[in-house]
Amino acid sequence: MASIKITPEPTIRRLPKYVHLLTILKHKGVKSVSSTMIAESLELDSTLVRKDIEATGIVGRPKTGFLVDKLIMALREHLNWNNEDDAFLIGAGSLGAAILGYKGFRECGLNIVAAFDNNPAKIGTVIKNVPVLDYTKLEEHCRRMHIHIGIITVPAPVAQQTADALIRGGVRAIWNFSPTQIATPQWVVVEYAQLTMSLAVLKRKLRETELTDNSIQETK
């Protein structure tokens, strides 16, 4: 009876940071690391780090902590970075090109095998070693190549129709960079990568600190 423990989203979001830090430490020759040390580097609580690591199933030892190598492997395994998924990217614009060119995603088990666009000037070209194909053939190619992940970097108004085509083609997960909500059947996972959301947090926090620094601390 196979079973999987669902990992809290806040935990998942922290794990890549651990991987990045640990990889740097590994290159420096560090062999083992404690949750205390990770917590200090990343400005987190050490108990939180230990609980996050617990999600991967790896166990540490008192006094020394965790073996860097094993921890990296366990984290990558937990995040599913060790199996590579092929993916299509739709919308070969400026954001799309940046994503196509980023080698870091390969490390995360994401292999973008083709891009799609409806602009005739782009179809047939190659961007960052990835061929740009005709958008009208998207569904067909998805099905034929058994693609499970679609990356949406088209303008907002066409995001929904793009998602629909991907889903018809059998895609199970969508990484949506457009600011629009997209409706999908419940078996499709959608993750919104919204830069605007991140910017909102930055600007709001900036204002909050500006106001609290000058006036007396916030009231209830």
Added chain:
Amino acid sequence: MASIKITPEPTIRRLPKYVHLLTILKHKGVKSVSSTMIAESLELDSTLVRKDIEATGIVGRPKTGFLVDKLIMALREHLNWNNEDDAFLIGAGSLGAAILGYKGFRECGLNIVAAFDNNPAKIGTVIKNVPVLDYTKLEEHCRRMHIHIGIITVPAPVAQQTADALIRGGVRAIWNFSPTQIATPQWVVVEYAQLTMSLAVLKRKLRETELTDNSIQETK
């Protein structure tokens, strides 16, 4: 005694989605909207939407809900999108170029006035109407132009030194696209825009659904 209520981060992250949805509704001629309706469009709980809106200070009326126009304005005001902040972007690479070219950030009160790079081939050029200046002059320009927001799109190994230069130049908020943790004084706001984090959530959830769909629901 001026005071400001701190808005929970999860709320801040949802607000831009409301703005986007409401703007579409406004263009369709919709005059008023209820939290129920917003919740349905965005697949959220209506009470949650009402509480989020409460953070902006706006009040609705029973049966009808909120005036779309007023709600948009209140949300934008709360997010500080109505005051435009000038910003510098450091690292005019492919991600940097995508950000420079995105008009949507203007709507969020972010005006990128210059980019900086250390590549002589890029210094002096103009990317998407934004001039690329010499990285060694960053601190000086920050100070002279009273820049408060810095956007880091340089490779990870130089992210910290870039942040240091920005802070020396008087920057109060840093939007960091590199995967590295950066150390800053406590008065500097740092927001990590990590695409890898988002991808991690996508890939993990895809695996979780794959495993739970095929096997019996997860155990404790």
Added chain:
DNA sequence: ATAATATCAGTAAAATTATATCGATAAATA
């Protein structure tokens, strides 16, 4: 004019997430 209804605002409860505490244990030190 009266009744029915959808929605708001406020409060209470539940769920989730983060932090604190404590005994056990491996390593370092005396």
Added chain:
DNA sequence: TATTTATCGATATAATTTTACTGATATTAT
């Protein structure tokens, strides 16, 4: 070898965030 120390793993507590409930009120329908 005994003692100190850092850290783990587990459990308990606290904080945050979400969801549920309740009475009041504006609109619509009868």
